[in-house]
Amino acid sequence: xxxxxxRLRPSRWLRIGIPALLVLIWVGVGSVGGPYFGKVDxxxxxxxxSFLPESADATRVAERLPDFLGDEAIPAVLVVTGxxxxxDDQIAxxxxxxxEIAGIEGVLDGVSPPVVSEDGEAVQVxxxxxxxxxxxxxxxxxxxxxxxxxxxxxxxxxxxxxGFTSDxxxxxxxxxxxxLVVALVAVFVILVIVYRSxxxxxxxLMTSTFALTVALLVVWWLAFAGxxxxxxxxQGILFILVIGAATDYALLYVARFREAIxxxxxxxxxxLRAWKGSFEPILASGGTVIAGxxxxxxxxxxTNRALGPIASIGIAFAMLSALTFLPALLALFGRVAFxxxxxxxxxxxxxxxxxxxxxxxxxxxxxxxxxxSRPVWIITTVALLVAALGVTQxxxxxxxxxxxxxxxxxxxxGQEVLAEHFPAGSGSPVYVIVPEGxxxxxVTVLEDNDGIDSVSVASEDSLSGQAPVAVEDGEPVFxxxxxxxxxxxxxTTSDGDVLVIATLTDAxxxxxxxxxxxxxxxxxxxxxxxxVALVGGVTATDVDSNDTSIRDRTVIxxxxxxxxxxxxxxxxxxxxxxxxxxxxxxxSFGSALGVSALVFDYVFQFPGADPAVxxxxxxxxxxxxxxxxxxxxxxxxxxxxxxxxxxxxLRGLVATGGVxxxxxxxxxxxFAALGVIPILFLAQLAFIVAFGVxxxxxxxxxxxxxxxSYDIGRAIWWPSKLWRNGPEVRGTATDPRAPAPELVGATHxxxxxxxxxRRALRERGxxxxxx
Numbered sequence: 001x002x003x004x005x006x007r008l009r010p011s012r013w014l015r016i017g018i019p020a021l022l023v024l025i026w027v028g029v030g031s032v033g034g035p036y037f038g039k040v041d042x043x044x045x046x047x048x049x050s051f052l053p054e055s056a057d058a059t060r061v062a063e064r065l066p067d068f069l070g071d072e073a074i075p076a077v078l079v080v081t082g083x084x085x086x087x088d089d090q091i092a093x094x095x096x097x098x099x100e101i102a103g104i105e106g107v108l109d110g111v112s113p114p115v116v117s118e119d120g121e122a123v124q125v126x127x128x129x130x131x132x133x134x135x136x137x138x139x140x141x142x143x144x145x146x147x148x149x150x151x152x153x154x155x156x157x158x159x160x161x162x163g164f165t166s167d168x169x170x171x172x173x174x175x176x177x178x179x180l181v182v183a184l185v186a187v188f189v190i191l192v193i194v195y196r197s198x199x200x201x202x203x204x205l206m207t208s209t210f211a212l213t214v215a216l217l218v219v220w221w222l223a224f225a226g227x228x229x230x231x232x233x234x235q236g237i238l239f240i241l242v243i244g245a246a247t248d249y250a251l252l253y254v255a256r257f258r259e260a261i262x263x264x265x266x267x268x269x270x271x272l273r274a275w276k277g278s279f280e281p282i283l284a285s286g287g288t289v290i291a292g293x294x295x296x297x298x299x300x301x302x303t304n305r306a307l308g309p310i311a312s313i314g315i316a317f318a319m320l321s322a323l324t325f326l327p328a329l330l331a332l333f334g335r336v337a338f339x340x341x342x343x344x345x346x347x348x349x350x351x352x353x354x355x356x357x358x359x360x361x362x363x364x365x366x367x368x369x370x371x372x373s374r375p376v377w378i379i380t381t382v383a384l385l386v387a388a389l390g391v392t393q394x395x396x397x398x399x400x401x402x403x404x405x406x407x408x409x410x411x412x413x414g415q416e417v418l419a420e421h422f423p424a425g426s427g428s429p430v431y432v433i434v435p436e437g438x439x440x441x442x443v444t445v446l447e448d449n450d451g452i453d454s455v456s457v458a459s460e461d462s463l464s465g466q467a468p469v470a471v472e473d474g475e476p477v478f479x480x481x482x483x484x485x486x487x488x489x490x491x492t493t494s495d496g497d498v499l500v501i502a503t504l505t506d507a508x509x510x511x512x513x514x515x516x517x518x519x520x521x522x523x524x525x526x527x528x529x530x531x532v533a534l535v536g537g538v539t540a541t542d543v544d545s546n547d548t549s550i551r552d553r554t555v556i557x558x559x560x561x562x563x564x565x566x567x568x569x570x571x572x573x574x575x576x577x578x579x580x581x582x583x584x585x586x587x588s589f590g591s592a593l594g595v596s597a598l599v600f601d602y603v604f605q606f607p608g609a610d611p612a613v614x615x616x617x618x619x620x621x622x623x624x625x626x627x628x629x630x631x632x633x634x635x636x637x638x639x640x641x642x643x644x645x646x647x648x649x650l651r652g653l654v655a656t657g658g659v660x661x662x663x664x665x666x667x668x669x670x671f672a673a674l675g676v677i678p679i680l681f682l683a684q685l686a687f688i689v690a691f692g693v694x695x696x697x698x699x700x701x702x703x704x705x706x707x708x709s710y711d712i713g714r715a716i717w718w719p720s721k722l723w724r725n726g727p728e729v730r731g732t733a734t735d736p737r738a739p740a741p742e743l744v745g746a747t748h749x750x751x752x753x754x755x756x757x758r759r760a761l762r763e764r765g766x767x768x769x770x771x
Contacts, residue, residue, distance in 0.1 A: 447470070
């Protein structure tokens with residue numbers, strides 16, 4: 001007669017049919033989402049002003065610019081130089097090129113004639129480009145035309161806001177191809193080395209790529225519907241985060257499945273056992289990451305608010321794939337997935353006497369923790385705190401737009417040439433919207449500021465669209481631009497307001513220009529009152545973005561810590577353990593940021609960092625670092641319920657050491673892949689997170705946490721029942737998973753203070769001999 005277990009076991013058809021159905025569902029949905037990798041640019045935007053809060057002055061100005069300037073345009077500046085003073089023939093040659101540029105699709109009416117510099121060695125041309133079109137394509141066509149048509153010694157550069165936008169978009173082009181290839185190849189190599197199997201890495205990577213494909217499908221349609229703003233930065237983080245997280249969750253499941261297979265379980269039983277053992281930690285880990293990411297919804301920057309739900313969608317599908325698609329694949333392949341090194345044993349058994357040599361890296365690590373727990377956690381803590389001192393050198397108050405692209409940038413080179421012959425702020429002016437009656441007061445403030453080179457107003461009557469303005473006897477006076485006899489233009493008005501256009505003496509993305517904008521805002525408020533004059537433009541957008549980012553990290557970081565702390569308390573049913581775990585994560589993050597600051601300053605010589613860099617680094621490192629805490633401590637708690645706390649800590653370390661190390665290497669490799677994208681923000685984030693994950697994996701999770709927990713003992717679970725009524729390691733047990741009697745070293749009763757050392761054993765021997 002069949003046993004109860006056999007009666008509950010599903011039929012062979014169900015054991016094959018259920019996994020096969022899950023695989024077919026994932027493959028079907030993934031095949032639909034695959035083509036969307038090449039369509040992301042249809043719903044993406046890299047316009048920085050679109051990410052600002054609606055209440056920001058720069059946002060309000062940007063929304064109203066079309067009322068004064070006509071079409072929604074983004075200016076490009078063509079600057080041309082020769083080998084000295086430009087001749088009339090050379091200026092005429094530039095004019096011919098300008099006429100051809102005006103005929104390019106995407107270039108709006110109002111292209112200026114060549115404007116000769118005071119030194120006579122350069123000309124500049126202002127080119128309005130339709131911002132609703134493909135800005136990069138238009139700029140690249142202009143650049144190609146300039147190279148083709150200008151004859152030596154003339155040389156031209158396309159710079160200005162449109163030029164920088166084109167270079168930035170070009171930098172993100174590798175996200176769809178190069179970034180994914182580098183990340184997937186790195187993960188594959190690591191998995192092959194770790195598992196020494198050609199098939200298992202493929203199954204794990206299928207789990208990750210299908211999770212990303214389905215997540216991208218959902219994100220694309222939500223962005224298309226206008227639910228959130230998507231840009232290249234968020235897209236790159238989504239790709240890396242899903243690949244890394246899905247692989248981590250997959251490795252946790254594989255570890256449980258491998259353990260069951262090694263103990264001789266059939267593949268269906270191993271699947272159920274692995275699923276039950278990994279469901280809670282994967283759900284808790286993913287839920288923690290999602291909770292941390294969703295706190296970004298509190299941000300005032302649209303790009304941060306978008307990253308929260310977009311990345312959360314990716315994490316959700318990473319969890320779903322690791323708990324459905326991968327179990328289905330392994331249920332079908334069984335132990336063959338590990339070929340040629342099929343596991344033949346389960347969890348490595350710990351010796352009873354840790355004063356004797358042990359075999360295996362993680363058992364040796366457990367022996368170190370058992371015999372030297374207090375020195376281990378003290379030394380590691382001091383080392384981490386010393387590394388964290390570098391945080392004082394971390395400069396995260398914003399960088400110039402010209403420094404965002406690493407490597408060659410024509411816009412950056414053109415900006416430098418422009419600054420040699422013209423006011424450096426040409427092409428990227430300060431815009432001020434003010435009631436017409438306050439125009440004279442605004443012009444006076446602008447003329448009195450040393451950071452302003454010239455002042456004009458938007459005017460439909462002027463051929464250039466602008467009319468120079470000055471103040472005489474307290475009234476604004478407009479200067480006609482054109483041949484003698486040209487009537488003085490009048491400013492364009494909208495709802496009683498006029499647009500004042502001020503050219504900066506410094507480059508629009510410089511610290512000096514930002515200081516000028518701040519001074520102007522203060523002066524306008526003092527002279528006209530709060531909110532009367534709205535200051536916008538490229539520089540104002542940078543100022544508002546930096547200020548908002550600094551506010552975001554000040555508000556969001558403490559909230560992330562509190563939320564994750566509460567989640568850990570619920571998961572571990574303890575107060576002390578979660579508090580200590582959060583402290584270790586914070587110290588780890590501080591160390592990663594401190595080392596990164598020194599590397600950025602003295603190795604890479606970066607000019608600084610965006611204020612959002614430490615915020616993103618914190619969210620990812622804390623959320624993902626807590627992942628490894630959950631992997632470790634959930635297993636420790638499971639083992640402690642049977643073996644007692646101290647032995648449970650060592651068994652948990654041995655059981656999870658391999659998977660946490662593998663997961664850490666994979667996650668570090670995937671984030672490091674962001675470094676192939678030549679964007680400063682992503683390169684810095686790549687290093688911070690990759691280094692922080694490795695630090696978390698090899699130091700915090702392998703040494704600090706287990707050593708500190710071991711030293712504290714059963715009190716780590718305070719005030720839960722496990723603290724009050726946890727099992728003592730005494731007596732004999734027939735259960736092979738139960739503790740052995742009279743254990744020495746790490747396996748002593750929880751009431752003992754420290755393991756027995758070799759010297760203590762020798763002393764006991766002398767006393768017994770003497771007796």
